[in-house]
Amino acid sequence: MVSVRSTTDWLYRYVVFPVGQMLIFIIGAGLVVSVLAYLLAFLFPEPRPNIILVDQINRQLPGMLIAGVSLGFVYAMIALGYTLVYGVLKFINFAHSEIFMFGSVIGFEVMRRLDDTGYMQGWNPILLVAFIVLWAMLLSGLLAVLIERIAYRPLRGAPRLVPLISAIGVSLFLTDAVRAFQAITRNEFNLTYPTIDLPWLKNPIPLAFGETTVNVRVTSIIIIVAAVLMLVAMNYFVNGTKLGKGIRAVSQDMSTASLMGINVNYMISLTFFVGGSFGGAAGALFGMNVGTVTPFVGFIPGIKAFTAAVLGGIGNVTGALLGGLALGMIESFLNGILVYFPALGQRYTDVFAFSVLILILIFRPSGLLGERVDEKV
Amino acid sequence: MTTLLELENVHTYYGHIHALKGVSLKVNQGEIVTLVGSNGAGKSTSLRTISGIVRARSGRIIFEGRDISTMRPHDVSALGIGHVPEGRRIFPLLTVRENIEIGAWNVTSRADISDRMEQMFVLFPRLKERLAQKGGTLSGGEQQMLAIARALMSAPRVLLLDEPSMGLAPVLVEGIFDIIQRINSEGTTVLLVEQNALMALEVAHRGYVLQTGSIALSDSAKALMNNEMVRKVYLGEN
Numbered sequence A: 001m002v003s004v005r006s007t008t009d010w011l012y013r014y015v016v017f018p019v020g021q022m023l024i025f026i027i028g029a030g031l032v033v034s035v036l037a038y039l040l041a042f043l044f045p046e047p048r049p050n051i052i053l054v055d056q057i058n059r060q061l062p063g064m065l066i067a068g069v070s071l072g073f074v075y076a077m078i079a080l081g082y083t084l085v086y087g088v089l090k091f092i093n094f095a096h097s098e099i100f101m102f103g104s105v106i107g108f109e110v111m112r113r114l115d116d117t118g119y120m121q122g123w124n125p126i127l128l129v130a131f132i133v134l135w136a137m138l139l140s141g142l143l144a145v146l147i148e149r150i151a152y153r154p155l156r157g158a159p160r161l162v163p164l165i166s167a168i169g170v171s172l173f174l175t176d177a178v179r180a181f182q183a184i185t186r187n188e189f190n191l192t193y194p195t196i197d198l199p200w201l202k203n204p205i206p207l208a209f210g211e212t213t214v215n216v217r218v219t220s221i222i223i224i225v226a227a228v229l230m231l232v233a234m235n236y237f238v239n240g241t242k243l244g245k246g247i248r249a250v251s252q253d254m255s256t257a258s259l260m261g262i263n264v265n266y267m268i269s270l271t272f273f274v275g276g277s278f279g280g281a282a283g284a285l286f287g288m289n290v291g292t293v294t295p296f297v298g299f300i301p302g303i304k305a306f307t308a309a310v311l312g313g314i315g316n317v318t319g320a321l322l323g324g325l326a327l328g329m330i331e332s333f334l335n336g337i338l339v340y341f342p343a344l345g346q347r348y349t350d351v352f353a354f355s356v357l358i359l360i361l362i363f364r365p366s367g368l369l370g371e372r373v374d375e376k377v
Numbered sequence B: 001m002t003t004l005l006e007l008e009n010v011h012t013y014y015g016h017i018h019a020l021k022g023v024s025l026k027v028n029q030g031e032i033v034t035l036v037g038s039n040g041a042g043k044s045t046s047l048r049t050i051s052g053i054v055r056a057r058s059g060r061i062i063f064e065g066r067d068i069s070t071m072r073p074h075d076v077s078a079l080g081i082g083h084v085p086e087g088r089r090i091f092p093l094l095t096v097r098e099n100i101e102i103g104a105w106n107v108t109s110r111a112d113i114s115d116r117m118e119q120m121f122v123l124f125p126r127l128k129e130r131l132a133q134k135g136g137t138l139s140g141g142e143q144q145m146l147a148i149a150r151a152l153m154s155a156p157r158v159l160l161l162d163e164p165s166m167g168l169a170p171v172l173v174e175g176i177f178d179i180i181q182r183i184n185s186e187g188t189t190v191l192l193v194e195q196n197a198l199m200a201l202e203v204a205h206r207g208y209v210l211q212t213g214s215i216a217l218s219d220s221a222k223a224l225m226n227n228e229m230v231r232k233v234y235l236g237e238n
Helices: A001-045 A054-087 A098-118 A123-157 A160-188 A218-240 A240-251 A256-260 A262-288 A299-312 A315-342 A345-361 B043-051 B071-078 B096-103 B108-121 B125-129 B140-152 B170-185 B197-203 B220-227 B227-232
Strands: A205-209 A214-217 B002-015 B018-027 B032-036 B060-062 B081-084 B157-163 B187-194 B206-211 B214-220
Touching: A001 A218, A001 A315, A054 A205, A054 A214, A054 A218, A054 A240, A054 A262, A054 A299, A054 A315, A054 B018, A098 A123, A098 A160, A098 A262, A123 A160, A123 A262, A123 B018, A205 B032, A205 B206, A214 A218, A214 A256, A214 B060, A218 A256, A240 A256, A240 A299, A240 A315, A240 B197, A256 A262, A256 B071, A262 A299, A299 A315, A299 A345, A299 B043, A315 B060, A315 B227, B002 B043, B002 B187, B018 B043, B018 B060, B018 B187, B018 B214, B032 B043, B032 B170, B032 B197, B043 B060, B043 B071, B043 B081, B043 B140, B043 B157, B043 B187, B071 B081, B081 B140, B096 B108, B096 B140, B108 B125, B108 B140, B125 B140, B140 B157, B140 B170, B170 B187, B170 B197, B197 B220, B206 B220, B214 B220
Parallel strands: B032 B187, B032 B206, B081 B157, B157 B187
Antiparallel strands: A205 A214, B002 B018, B002 B060, B206 B214
16 A cells, blocks of 8 residues: 555646646736736726727736746746756856747757658658757757856856856857857858648637637647646656656755765756756747747847746746746737837836736845745754 | 875965964865854864865975965866865755756766665665755755765765754754764774764764864864763763
8 A cells, every 4th residue: 555655646746736836826917917907907998099998808818828828838937947056056046048049040940850751741740859959958958067167167156146157158159159150150140940731730720719719739739748847847847756856955055965975066967957958948849839930039028037936036946837827918918918009018017027927036136035044053 | 094185284365363272183085074163263274274265374284295375266066076165055956967067077987876866865865865856945954965965976075064063953853863873884984073062972983072263172072072071061061
């Protein structure tokens, strides 16, 4: 009977709990943002002549929620990279946005090469997405490890500002290196993903919500499913494996961890690999979703994911998830609603997203989940 | 008696500060050796240099016939040197069980790990009650027990103990020193750093007195306790 009990225990800890947590975060963020949206509609019933804001929100609500969730998962996956590295090295890896960009470019390269062989159209699309994402993960993870080895490790004992500046340098270098590479090899750097000629993938799925119908893009669903699978795997890795325990030990006390026989440099490389591979996966999924990427595509999602990580509490893995989902939801609603305000418009979405960062830094710098257990000395 | 661990004229620096000025000492198999001395004399630095947390600039550190002075901490630990750092340094957000398991990082046999864990519960029954609790929520005495248990999980040949009495109530201190003697009688060699010189000399076989980075005295623990200078300076007698 022991094995049955431990199996259910295992399932609870590594499947039910994390998935339940995601659901709670999604529902919670959705509720809060919906309430705010209706409050806005109450304050500004008719932002434009003949536009009743409440009606618009009613019509768009399901669509905004689904878009918010998929955007939120992309942010959460990138935010994990920031938060894991911060947890271990207490420094913000500003080159992480370029890891994301690199993942999206790798996704393009792999898909283009597959397409050139002519066999891609025959692939099972799920297998295809998995194949592309795995390549992006592997190469982005290795790139992140390489960056740490070259640009951060020699600066380990330096004042905090020094590796930060190094990170910004790496970020600029990577952007331009990819741009130069694409310019030389393809004579352009707007990289358009090949499309798959599959009707069920191209055509959105109409979902009926009462009187309104929402067209859900299949890629959104792929992103959500892939992100949920990966986040569950990540939770298991961090909390359920020996290596995850080692990473947590290193992040709490590096020198004591080394006294326990843990090779700290190896753990740091591993952390960069895991964080980098999640950023790369997010990049590839993002690329497949938007269709066209450039070497400059990483900056804004990177900064937003950083915002998400700070919102949730930097260094906290659950916080990255919550922050990502909350920010994705906020953005998706702003995208849907701001168009009706003539003085603002959709372009102001980023302004509001970054206002969140500033407000969090002022009023709750430790983030939503940033409280830690007190350490007795 | 075979020498297990030996420092030969070790010099260590923190930046420009010359912390160890040619420390030489010996720890024989099966002994409890104590390093006493006042604040800043270099007691902790000696242990940290042995473990490789700080690198000796010159001199040799020989463990079981091998020079380990240039090794990194995790390699030193893997050779069989356990280190209970000053201030206990429990991983505050790991559970007590995880803290203990971390101590067995390089132990591959699951059977060994669970056997040793059982031994730790015999030595420290309190820890068994606290297994699911986060390390940071333990009391100071419990944390000290956990730190010792964690270091013992790798079954070290020699245990370096840095100020195990620090910040503990006198009753608890006595308990900890009993445990140290018990660990030693079960075969683990101990190098003990203490500010509480009296307690340390009572349990130790031999002792060294460190003064501003070099060894001022070395003798058997009994002789040191009767030494006039030691009595005046470290045991607080007039």
